[in-house]
Amino acid sequence: MTGxxxxxxxxxxxAISTAAITLFLERGFDEVSVAEIAAAAGVSKPTLFKYFATKEDLVLHRITDHLGEPARVVRARAEGERPVAALRRHFLDGLARHDPVTGLNDDPxxxxxxRLVFFGAPSLLGRLHQFMAEDEEALAEALAETTDELTARLLAGQAVATQRVLARRNWQLLADGRPMAEVEAEAVRAAEQGFGMLPG
Amino acid sequence: MTGxxxxxxxxxxxAISTAAITLFLERGFDEVSVAEIAAAAGVSKPTLFKYFATKEDLVLHRITDHLGEPARVVRARAEGERPVAALRRHFLDGLARHDPVTGLNDDPxxxxxxRLVFFGAPSLLGRLHQFMAEDEEALAEALAETTDELTARLLAGQAVATQRVLARRNWQLLADGRPMAEVEAEAVRAAEQGFGMLPG
Structure with missing residues (x-):
């Protein structure tokens, strides 16, 4: 139970995050100050920084809430299921429920x-890559529980790259205005191919 | 001929880059100002910025001089050679000549x-990741000349991840003080395995 x-x-x-993202989408990441966001959300600047350590985190927390997910998926897999099969299944489940992290969500x-994350500011993309590196590191640790360290690192790098390419491409197709039903069928085929290219 | x-x-x-890296290694990336670097190199601050757009580039230009290399290797491959085979061959050649980009160079x-690049400052790592994304994008374009766009993007992501994992691991083993001969043999085996995990 949540208290x-x-x-x-x-x-x-x-509330803080929504106020921030609304302002960033209206005027651009670099054009909005943290003081303005705090004012819009009805909190003080020190309170804002208690919730979000950096301006970038105001945007990226929606993504970082998924941090460590590949590692958790691998650790929670059924006995006898291969790690790549578990990651593939999880990604396909995400596509089926149009989870925004798969890129397959056409809500404007x-x-x-x-678009804000990818093109809003170099610092946003830099921090996103940092989080992906953490995800990869955690996945490598989870994989290393059942294979050697080198294989674990290589597979983690390749799997996280695969998910990133797939999600980014799904988003791009929708951003280009392609209809959801078409993109969804294409996204499932692409995921089968992408995970199919990984060993195991 | 070079004029x-x-x-x-x-x-x-x-001269500017050497002065900068020397100072960064002595005192840390964030602790050295661009003005100090310009003074140490005997140039003005505006001159420095004509050569290096950002403080990060003072460090990373040694790496960015290799920007687009995977794409060039794939485009320059022999007829009948598969892209992954060309990338593998190029990486093994790099190991043989102890090219710093392979991580296999024990010059202190x-x-x-x-170590400065990986742990010097988040902004350095952020910019490094940005360059890797550009490398991957260029490689995807080169691969797309002989395969479909989806396969090209997936393979580019997986190949760049593989090279990054291999190079980082080679560096780590040497940084941990393991002898060069031992690490070299291990690096060659790891490269064979890593590229062997990629399709094609």
């Missing part, structure tokens, strides 16, 4: 949000 | 240089 205090914390966090706000 | 003006340009560039300055 009332935790619920309140989440609400404040969500989600599409605009990803 | 005298170009030769002079390269000398100034090298090269080892320290890579």
């Amino acid at each position: 009332l205090r935790e619920l309140q914390r989440r609400r404040v966090r969500e 706000e989600v599409v605009a949000y990803h | 005298l003006r170009e030769l002079q340009r390269r000398r100034v560039r090298e 300055e090269v080892v320290a240089y890579h």
Whole structure:
């Protein structure tokens, strides 16, 4: 059960993040100050920084909430299931429920949000890559529990790259205005191919 | 033939970069100002910025001089050679001549240089990842000349990840103090395995 205090914390966090992303989408990441965001969300600047360590985190927390997911998927896999099969299954499940992290979500706000992440500012992309590196590191550790360290690192690098290429491409097709049904069928085929290129 | 003006340009560039990296290694990336670097190299701050657009580029130009290399290797491959085979051959050639980009170079300055890149400052790592994304994009374009766009993007992502994991691991083994001969044999085996995990 989630306590009332935790619920309140989440609400404040969500309100700050929503205010920030709305302003960034309207005027651009570099053009909006943290003071303006705090004012729009009705909190003080120090309070804002208690919830988000950096301006970049105001945008990226929606993505970083998934941090460590590939590692968790591999660790939670059924007995006898291969790691790549588990990652593939998880990605296909994400496509089926149009999880924004798969890129397959045509809600205009989600599409605009990803455009902000990819093209909003170099610092955003830099921090995103840092998080992906952490994801890869965690996945390598999870894989190393059942294989040698070199294989684990190589496979983690290749698998995270595969997911990134797939998600980015799904987003691009939708951003280009292609209809969802068409992109969805294409995304499933692409995922089968991408994970099929990985060993195991 | 390289003209005298170009030769002079390269000398100034090298002098500024060497001064910068020496100071960064001594005192840390964030602790040294661009003004101090300009003074140490005997140039003005505006001159420095004509050679290097950002403080990060003072460090990373040694790596960015290799920008687009995977794409060039794929385009220059022999007829009948598969792209992955060409990339593998190029990486093994790099190992044989202890090219710093393969991570297999135990010169203490090269080892320290890579430590600076990986751990010197988040902005350095962020910019390095940006360059790797450009490398991957260029490689995808080169691959797309002989295969479909999706396969090209997936393979480019997986191949660049493989090279990065291999180079980083070689550096780590040397940074941990393992003897060069031992690491070299291990690096060749690891490269065979890594490229062997890629399709084609």
